Amino acid sequence: MPLKNRVLAKFYPTPHDKADLEALAKRTGQSFSELVCRLTSGRQPMAANDKHLIVRDLLRINADLARLGNLMKLILDDESLVLPDGMDFRGLFDSIRETQILLKSKVRELN
Template identity: 35%
Template sequence: METHKTKITRKNSPPIKVYCLPEERAIIEAGAKAAGLSTSAYLLAVGQGYRVHGVTDFESVRELVRINGDLGRLGGLLKLWLTDDVRTARFGADTILALLARIEATQEQMSSTMERVVRPRGGQE
């Protein structure tokens, strides 16, 4: 006689029901959405003591990195102007140097913002 063992999975295990008020449910669902998880996956992670990180902050950092790269490329093109390339002869030195200074200031501000977004808040973690 052949015996078949059923593989134990979450789907064939009994669920845990959580009763909550509509406001509590909205908070839980918002936390799950911010973390990029389903409500079930979010509650499972939090219930097991995992610290859930929001994806919104990391998406913001990714966007800031892209912008920073664009600014760096623009700075490279402006440096080309400093080599007296004929293609950039129509721009005045004051305009170009002021723009380079703004690019550097923006890059510093973006780096500071990225650190704040990624660094844990309130000494957590």
């Protein structure tokens, strides 16, 4: 199924060049199309290991945000707590949730 924001671009490599590109795509964990797009736009192919490290770091950040949200919930559940004036916990919770959604979408893009 073609994507709406993509166009078909054909090129005719030699069989040897195509085999080299397919091998590079396999080594880097990218599709053939993604690799050719990166190379023709002047970007370096992303190494499979780099992608793994990026995903790992994004998931760690997501876990940290979840822990922060849980700690904030514990604070709010404390009946004796008096919140300082102007403290916007709801806005902070919303910001954490939006950031987590963004991180998850980036992880899906990388996988």
